[in-house]
Amino acid sequence: MALRLGTVTTVVASSAAAARDILQRHDAAFSGRFVLDGTHVSAHYTHSMVWLPASSPRWRALRKVRSGELFAPHRLDMHQSLRQEKVHQLVSHVAQLARESAPVHVGRLAFTTALNLLSSTIFSTDLADLDDRHVKPGEFESVLAELNVTVGLPNLSDFIxxxxxxxxxGVRRRIEGLFQRLHAMMDEHIELHMRARAAGEPTKKNFLDVLLDYRNTDDNQGFERxxxxxxxxxxxxxxxxTSSATVEWAMAELLLNPSSMSRARQELDQVIxxxxxxxxxxxxxxxxxQAIVKETFRLHPPAPFLLPHVAETTTQVQGYTIPKGTRLLVNVWAIGHDGKVWPEPEKFMPERFLEKEVxxxxxxxxxxxxxSGRRMCPGTxxxxxxxxxxxxxxxxxxxxxxPVDVEKKGLDMxxxxxxxLxxxxxxxxxxxPV
Structure with missing residues (x-):
């Protein structure tokens, strides 16, 4: 489907076949990235793997360090005990709430757990407190939450x-302020880490150590501060x-589908x-x-659209000519709700993934x-x-x-x-507790 959004020609792929053509068969032709106006602040797009051209040396260097080092299987295995520890802290906190008969804010706790897991992996320290009843959300936590909302706002500057x-x-101004606050906080941790290294203290072999070591290699491609x-x-x-929203959606669907919840618990009893x-x-x-997670991704993908691609060259796709410079959107939400592919697409049925290999x-x-393709999220x-x-x-x-009141009026989905999303x-x- 071709649209004229403002002054920009945009092609939307809403089927699996169209997505395959864009992301696989013509991966190189459509590997360009449309840079959102808000990411121009502080020249963010010139240093970010998300927005850099896939042909640039810096993009290739960043992809190498993220895929080959940060998210390589051996590196993830090294930090397995850390993930276990953070999830254990989550479970302990939920147990405390259960003893007090207090409601569990599922998404909030999942977000905090994911944040602490990342910060411990990167900086070897927690940045948030699981107990938000007595402690206001921390600065880092608040900035991240606001940044994720603001970047997703429809912005006239992107269409005209x-x-x-x-x-x-005022989107760019808001994002600039949020980035300044975020960078200032991260800079403190980086500076402390670099001073410790300069003083000869043992490295902790966290993600930041990996990145600082990479800066000293010959192929760092301008990997500056x-x-x-x-x-x-x-x-x-x-x-x-991404992680916290998926856990929250999965729990919501299971609460609405007690038979699926029961089957999941039976499996856990058998295996664990x-x-x-x-x-x-x-x-x-x-x-x-695993089927529950896949079904959650299908019904509630982390984002309704993949980040916009741009045609680097004029290309023929399914009999249509897509001119160079055309913006391309892959509608992940529509693909997941396509009745031609998924019977009863609005229904939560994890069983569908037990019957087919997807x-x-x-x-x-x-x-x-x-x-998918070279622009696939490296943190998957x-x-x-x-x-x-x-x-x-x-x-x-x-x-x-x-909660009783929610059960009476119905869960808002x-x-x-x-x-x-x-x-x-x-x-x-x-x-x-069981």
């Missing part, structure tokens, strides 16, 4: 570039909302048994849990929560581990129900549109 310099909605700040900004903004804690090594045996790693275009391996471990642990240790009304649930 001729007036972008006016910043009519600003590039480091932008890379960390991308890691935090992408790695918190009396063990107190679910381990990452258990996830491969939890086939129904994965979300970019090879099956019916399910594309993280994209970490996000997948976090989501499965958090969800399995919450289901294994607790029985869940909705309205989606809030933004850079991430989150619940408009945050999910609250009552946990009972």
């Amino acid at each position: 570039p001729e007036v972008a310099w006016l910043d009519l909605q 600003q590039t480091l700040l932008k890379l960390l900004s991308d890691l935090f903004s992408a790695g918190t909302d 048994g009396s063990k107190e804690q679910v381990e990452e090594s258990d996830i491969g045996q939890l086939k129904y849990l 994965d979300f790693k970019g090879r099956d275009f019916e399910l594309l929560p993280f994209g 391996p970490l996000a997948v581990r976090i989501v499965h471990l958090m969800l399995a642990s919450l289901l294994h240790r607790f029985k869940w129900k909705l 309205t989606e809030r549109l933004g850079v991430n 989150s619940m408009a009304t945050p999910l609250e649930a009552i946990a009972t």
Whole structure:
């Protein structure tokens, strides 16, 4: 489907076949990235793998360090015990809430857990407090949440570039202020880390150490301080909302579908048994849990659209000519709700993934929560581990129900549109230890 959005020609791919053509068959031709106006602040787009041209040396260097180092299997395995520790802290906090008969703010706690998991992996320290009843959300936490909302706002400057310099909605100014606050906080941690290294203190072999070591290699491609700040900004903004929103949606769907909740718990009882804690090594045996996560990605993808691509050359796709410079959007939400591919697409049915082999790693275009091709999200391996471990642990240790007032009026499943697809009304649930 071709649209004229403002002064920009945009092609929207809303089927698996069209997505395959754009992301696989013509991957190189459509590997360009449309740079959102808000990311021009502080020249963010010139240092960010998300927005850099895929042909640039810096993009290739960033891709190499993210895929080959930060998110490589051996590196993720090194930090497995850290993920277990953070999820154990989550479970302990939920247990405390259960003893007090207090509701669990599922998305909020999942967000905080994901943030602390990332900050511990990157800086070897926590940046947020799970107990938000007595402690206001921290500065880092608040900035990240606001940044993810603001970047997702429809911005007139992106549809009529001729007036972008006016910043009519003030989006660029808001993003600039948020980036300044975020970078200042991260800069403190980087500076402390660099001083410790200069003083000869033992390195902690966290993500920041890996990145600082990479700066000293011959192929660092201008990996200066600003590039480091932008890379960390991308890691935090992408790695918190995506994981927490998926856990929240999955819990909401399970609360509305008690038979699925029961089947998931039965599987956990069979595989985990009396063990107190679910381990990452258990996830491969939890086939129904994996199906729940896939079904959640299908119904509620992390983002309704993949970030916009741009045609680098004029290309023929399915009999249509797509001129150079055309903006391309892949409608992940529409693909996941296509009745030709998914029977009863609005229904939550994890069983459908037990009957057919469909994965979300970019090879099956019916399910594309993280994209595909060279522009696929490089943090997918970490996000997948976090989501499965958090969800399995919450289901294994607790029985869940909705608060009485929510059960009476019905759970609000309205989606809030933004850079991430989150619940408009945050999910609250009552946990009972088992």
